[in-house]
Amino acid sequence: MNLIAFAILALLAATAVTVARMRDLWAAIMFTGIYSFLSASWMLILDAPDVAFTEAAVGAGIATVLMLSTLALTGKEERATTRSPLIPLLVVTVTGGALIYGTLDMPHFGDPSDPIHLYPNPSFVEKSQEDMHGLPNVVTAILASYRGYDTLGETTVVLTAGIAVILILRRDESHPEQQESP
Amino acid sequence: MSIEQVVGLYNYWIVVFLMMTGFYIVIARTNLIKSIIGLNIFQTSVFLLYITMGRINGGTAPIIPAVVADAHAHAHPADAHATDGPAGHSLHETADELIYSNPLPSVLMLTAIVVGIATTALALALIVRIREEYGTVEEDEILELDRYS
Structure with a gap:
């Protein structure tokens, strides 16, 4: 594994x-x-x-x-860029170094006593069995019910993005002369 | 730097490396499509950061097997809501010795993936529009055209 x-x-x-x-x-x-x-x-x-x-x-x-x-x-x-890659490399190295320095305090990988596994009270995993009438997948239970408003918001974002894409790419047929002007 | 620290933190270091690669693509390349690719790599590394935090050693996916669910339903038919233990009652002590990894990061990242593809689609639509208007998708050429217009 x-x-x-x-x-x-x-x-x-x-x-x-x-x-x-x-x-x-x-x-x-x-x-x-x-x-x-x-x-x-x-x-x-x-x-x-x-x-x-x-x-x-x-x-x-x-x-x-x-x-x-x-x-x-x-x-x-x-197109081949004329810019030197040195400054971006420096920025990336410094940022990466700072982030790695930050990880030294992080809870260890896979440790059951990590804060993320203790709060909020993980008994919701058990409760989801009763609340969702035996739905086996806990992720589905949280996504569709406990955090249902979050998923509703996500759907709104997708709808908004779809409308925006249509508006941006729409060709205006009624004013062909506007296409010519700079 | 002890070996224990390396074993406990290597997942974060991989994520930081991938994140910085994406960041480098965004700031070093002038092609707009390449920038979107960099943002995508950055975004995926953030998903991986969250998912690695949800993992428990020896755990399994948070899907309750039918056998366990049946046993649980017959054991507590009425007072199931009273089964919430004291605070700090960890996942690995419940569910008949089965250890589940944390489902919460998975849920958050499912939402993030879908929102991410929506924003990517919007950015790509803007690039198509910019190409129609300027005839190029190179950032410095667009700035040049803007300066002399």
Whole structure:
């Protein structure tokens, strides 16, 4: 189990670096799909199958399709940049160093006495059996009922984004002369 | 730096590395599509950060097996709501010796994934619009065009 996890983590890191170095946008998008799929595999090992399914379907599927269709409208090649990569590298190294310094205080991975496992009172996992009339998946119970308003808000965000995309991409047929003006 | 610390914290370090790779793509590249790819990588690393925190050693996915659920229903038919233990009653002591990983991060990240794809779609639509208007998706060329217009 550990060997598989470490292989996935090594591949994840390698894929991310490859995406950063790549000039060909089409290949970079494909590698982003691979990256999403690998992170979905790691989520499955981390006992979160629901998130893994969603990440594989949405991250590796829908996001890739959306980006490829954008690429079809905009052009494939990334122009070689003249900027020096030194300043971004410095910023990233300093930020990463600060974040890693911050993790030294964090509760350890997988420890049952981590604060996240004690608060809020985890008995809601047991109660969900009664409250949801025997629904076996606790994640579904929380998503659809205990945190139902959150999911309603999420749906609102998706609706708003959909309307905004339609408004942005709509072609105005009634005023063709506006298309010509700068 | 002890070996215990490395074993207990390596998940955060992987996440920080992935996060910084995404951040580098966002700030070092001028192509707008490449920036969106960087943001996606950054976003996925945040999902991984939350999911790794929900994991318990020796745990399983928070889906209650039918056998356990049946036994539980027959054991406490009426007073099921009285079964909440004292505060600090951890997940791993309940449910007939079965250890469940924490379901709460999963729920939060499910919401975040869907919201993330919505914002990505919006950003890509804006890029298509920018390309129609300026004829390029390179950030510095767009700034140049803006300056001389």
